[in-house]
Amino acid sequence: xxxxxxxxxxxxxxxxxxxxxxxxxxxxxxxxxxxxxxxxxxxxxxxxxxxxxxxxxxxxxxxxxxxxxxxxxxxxxxxxxxxxxxxxxxxxxxxxxxxxxxxxxxxxxxxxxxxxxxxxxxxxxxxxxxxxxxxxxxxxxxxxxxxxxxxxxxxxxxxxxxxxxxxxxxxxxxxxxxxxxxxxxxxxxxxxxxxxxxxxxxxxxxxxxxxxxxxxxxxxxxxxxxxxxxxxxxxxxxxxxxxxxxxxxxxxxxxxxxxxxxxxxxxxxxxxxxxxxxxxxxxxxxxxxxxxxxxxxxxxxxxxxxxxxxxxxxxxxxxxxxxxxxxxxxxxxxxxxxxxxxxxxxxxxxxxxxxxxxxxxxxxxxxxxxxxxxxxxxxxxxxxxxxxxxxxxxxx
Amino acid sequence: xxxxxxxxxxxxxxxxxxxxxxxxxxxxxxxxxxxxxxxxxxxxxxxxxxxxxxxxxxxxxxxxxxxxxxxxxxxxxxxxxxxxxxxxxxxxxxxxxxxxxxxxxxxxxxxxxxxxxxxxxxxxxxxxxxxxxxxxxxxxxxxxxxxxxxxxxxxxxxxxxxxxxxxxxxxxxxxxxxxxxxxxxxxxxxxxxxxxxxxxxxxxxxxxxxxxxxxxxxxxxxxxxxxxxxxxxxxxxxxxxxxxxxxxxxxxxxxxxxxxxxxxxxxxxxxxxxxxxxxxxxxxxxxxxxxxxxxxxxxxxxxxxxxxxxxxxxxxxxxxxxxxxxxxxxxxxxxxxxxxxxxxxxxxxxxxxxxxxxxxxxxxxxxxxxxxxxxxxxxxxxxxx
Numbered sequence: 001x002x003x004x005x006x007x008x009x010x011x012x013x014x015x016x017x018x019x020x021x022x023x024x025x026x027x028x029x030x031x032x033x034x035x036x037x038x039x040x041x042x043x044x045x046x047x048x049x050x051x052x053x054x055x056x057x058x059x060x061x062x063x064x065x066x067x068x069x070x071x072x073x074x075x076x077x078x079x080x081x082x083x084x085x086x087x088x089x090x091x092x093x094x095x096x097x098x099x100x101x102x103x104x105x106x107x108x109x110x111x112x113x114x115x116x117x118x119x120x121x122x123x124x125x126x127x128x129x130x131x132x133x134x135x136x137x138x139x140x141x142x143x144x145x146x147x148x149x150x151x152x153x154x155x156x157x158x159x160x161x162x163x164x165x166x167x168x169x170x171x172x173x174x175x176x177x178x179x180x181x182x183x184x185x186x187x188x189x190x191x192x193x194x195x196x197x198x199x200x201x202x203x204x205x206x207x208x209x210x211x212x213x214x215x216x217x218x219x220x221x222x223x224x225x226x227x228x229x230x231x232x233x234x235x236x237x238x239x240x241x242x243x244x245x246x247x248x249x250x251x252x253x254x255x256x257x258x259x260x261x262x263x264x265x266x267x268x269x270x271x272x273x274x275x276x277x278x279x280x281x282x283x284x285x286x287x288x289x290x291x292x293x294x295x296x297x298x299x300x301x302x303x304x305x306x307x308x309x310x311x312x313x314x315x316x317x318x319x320x321x322x323x324x325x326x327x328x329x330x331x332x333x334x335x336x337x338x339x340x341x342x343x344x345x346x347x348x349x350x351x352x353x354x355x356x357x358x359x360x361x362x363x364x365x366x367x368x369x370x371x372x373x374x375x376x377x378x379x380x381x382x383x384x385x386x387x388x389x390x391x392x393x394x395x396x
Numbered sequence: 397x398x399x400x401x402x403x404x405x406x407x408x409x410x411x412x413x414x415x416x417x418x419x420x421x422x423x424x425x426x427x428x429x430x431x432x433x434x435x436x437x438x439x440x441x442x443x444x445x446x447x448x449x450x451x452x453x454x455x456x457x458x459x460x461x462x463x464x465x466x467x468x469x470x471x472x473x474x475x476x477x478x479x480x481x482x483x484x485x486x487x488x489x490x491x492x493x494x495x496x497x498x499x500x501x502x503x504x505x506x507x508x509x510x511x512x513x514x515x516x517x518x519x520x521x522x523x524x525x526x527x528x529x530x531x532x533x534x535x536x537x538x539x540x541x542x543x544x545x546x547x548x549x550x551x552x553x554x555x556x557x558x559x560x561x562x563x564x565x566x567x568x569x570x571x572x573x574x575x576x577x578x579x580x581x582x583x584x585x586x587x588x589x590x591x592x593x594x595x596x597x598x599x600x601x602x603x604x605x606x607x608x609x610x611x612x613x614x615x616x617x618x619x620x621x622x623x624x625x626x627x628x629x630x631x632x633x634x635x636x637x638x639x640x641x642x643x644x645x646x647x648x649x650x651x652x653x654x655x656x657x658x659x660x661x662x663x664x665x666x667x668x669x670x671x672x673x674x675x676x677x678x679x680x681x682x683x684x685x686x687x688x689x690x691x692x693x694x695x696x697x698x699x700x701x702x703x704x705x706x707x708x709x710x711x712x713x714x715x716x717x718x719x720x721x722x723x724x725x726x727x728x729x730x731x732x733x734x735x736x737x738x739x740x741x742x743x744x745x746x747x748x749x750x751x752x753x754x755x756x757x758x759x760x761x762x763x764x765x766x767x768x769x770x771x772x773x774x775x776x777x778x779x780x781x
Contacts, residue, residue: 003699271779283773287776289776289780290773290775291723295724297693298689298692298693302688302692305399305691305695308398308399319688321688380674380677381677383681384671384677384678384684388681390671393672
């Protein structure tokens, strides 16, 4: 067991840190620490420009294989990249769904044609993606997808009908990857297909969802006879669930350490505030702050274990199984602390009619963390069933 | 970065597990815990002779195995899991660490060799009868008379204090206060003026004693390190012991999870195993989360402890790593104990089932070397003051 990075890794750390220092300036200066959770609606245009700036420096898709336009970085250096990115306060990535989800799926399951068509735009930071999984009737029960895909022989295209929900960045995106039912008589995870759908077409309508924050980062997406080329189904009709679940392994990975660096930035703000307003002298607040601090440290140690431990075969270890539940709960607790530490003044808005302070926004937004991507309750089911071998609920 | 056990470390862990599964059964623990010594001397001698665990991190030059703290904590985790009743924690985590950090070469040669040979057990007596983890809690005093030292006072909560052959005693110079004036002494238990009595405690699996010191006369050769300046060293010893204790807490937490899950799969109510109820599954999932997070905290702390003993760059993090581990593991162990008892239902409340042994050990361990709130405050002090 050893904790240090190699000199080569440290050299890489300097390289990315100095690139960020030099480039996160001028017009991009205003993006520092922006666009994270709860702030994702801010500066969309500027953040798209930033994607391309990153691409110029070859800093998108750093973990992808070189043959697909990535840097093929080893795990340690990917970790360093995400850490330094967050440490520098570089903005929330509008390209993260393409880079982290769509791209890896296409690399793993897509055809050569799909790879040629879609990967370069993701690497260049010019084409953005969104994820079409959840539906009004398919939340925790994700396999209960009702959106239909019918192959129209005369057009030679798939015709998509249905509704997706909680689609972040849909209004900014060029493409959406969608699971839809290719076999209308099928149930649950059978008979699904995985489609790559162009957003800019008459059959696709995007409607923002107004959240408890009063802002909108998520959307509803309606498909009314939307079209999808015959070549744009990943895998075969019926493979959709397998392809979609193949992504889950990518969702918990090296970016977790970058996420934690962003968490650290948030916690630092709360700590600074507590020192300033005297909350740091309150014994109860001291306990809560220390608790959040040490649980964040443990989150990091746990990730280091997770990354060292992963056999690279996608098999999830126990420390990986707990990760979502752990970080979502931590973040929710941080949100509460962020407001509590301010006492009554924490209730005062930034401005009328309903402009929130950054910390109020955090306090509200973190409530979504324990819901999306598998609620805490679903996470507990997964942990109990996969991690502890406890039986599933009886069907009824 | 390679934050997993090496093959050798994994082997040490596995060996400990299979050995303890055989010798530290529920029956063996229950036999040992009612002995006044609190352990079976024959088993301890077997551990010393066959396993050589007492020598695990003693350097080879003194006859030890020369392994690191990662190996030590890997074993402690298993000992916690099987509730091993033996003077290992006292001798190795308190005694050997004190000697490694505070003793001169001559003293090390004498005492460490005896420990390696299984001839000597040791423990640390530092706080007064009211317990505590701070310098202010050291209440035994010493005064210098010519070349000699004379110790007076009473030490409380001395782990295995009734049986240890060597008492490493922290005492303060008469009239001193706070962190100054503290010295460490190696006091053979049969020294004139030393008397010991059992301190009956809730957790029967780890024995505590009170040690009275009445005009205990010691020579310069009994003094460990420079007179009056022992606090920083003792502070580090306590942090090292804290990390080992946290590892033990992880083992206990794991065992509680395993036994609760196993029981829930067998126990049928409403025509289904109770393990199929989400109310039970969610408790178990939270228990697993706590165990895994606690384990991550301990692995990190173990790496820090390793570097502290070997002079690596992480040594500066000892205090924080120990506090993070102890704060989290204390809560994890006790919460898991409570949940395990709840999942076991009625039988969890019986003397026959082992849950109560862990439930009691969890609370006892929580309060040893500073409870969770104490360690969170120590962290708060660093980040807020």
